[in-house]
Structures are given as structure tokens and as C-alpha cells.
Amino acid sequence: MIEGFLLGIIVCGSLVAGLFFLKFWRQTRDTLFLGFGVAFIVEGLNRASSLFLADPSRGNVLIYVVRLASYLIILAVILNKNRPRRT
Secondary structure (H helix, E strand, O other), X not given: OHHHXXXXXXXXXXXXXHHHHHHHHHHHOOHHHHHHHHHHHHHHHHHXXXXXXXXXXXXXXXXXXXXXXXXXXXXXXXXXXXXXXXX
């Protein structure tokens, strides 16, 4: 029971962080904010989906694949931001 409550807090925090990053993206149009916003929203939805598993402590391959994808999004936007620009 407490695990579901704590997971709900993590889901809420991830979605709020994602919405803040999307708000900053709308103001600046910086792809770094867009990538972080999408990654946090995907991670929040991924965590929410684990609430519906029969035994969430065992894990599921699909959950880890989606988590890897969100981390790869973050890595890609960081690498894109730090890549040298041609002038």
C-alpha cells in the first residue's frame, strides 16, 4: 500500500517536472528543454503504468525499455546541445 502511494508521488513529480520543462521550451524554443520535458513525461507515464502490474517488484522488460528510451532522449539532447556549431 505504501509502495503505491510513494510511486504516485514519483509519478506526480515526474509529470510536474515535465510540464515545467515544456513551459520553458515554449518560452525559449530550446530543444534541451523539449527533450527533458518529453523524457520526464514519458518516465512519469511509465511509472504510472507499473501501478497496474500484478507484481511490480518483479519488473517487466517493457518498463525497462521505456525507461532506457527516456534516458536516451536526455542523452541525445545533451549531446546535441554540446555539439560544436558551424558558423
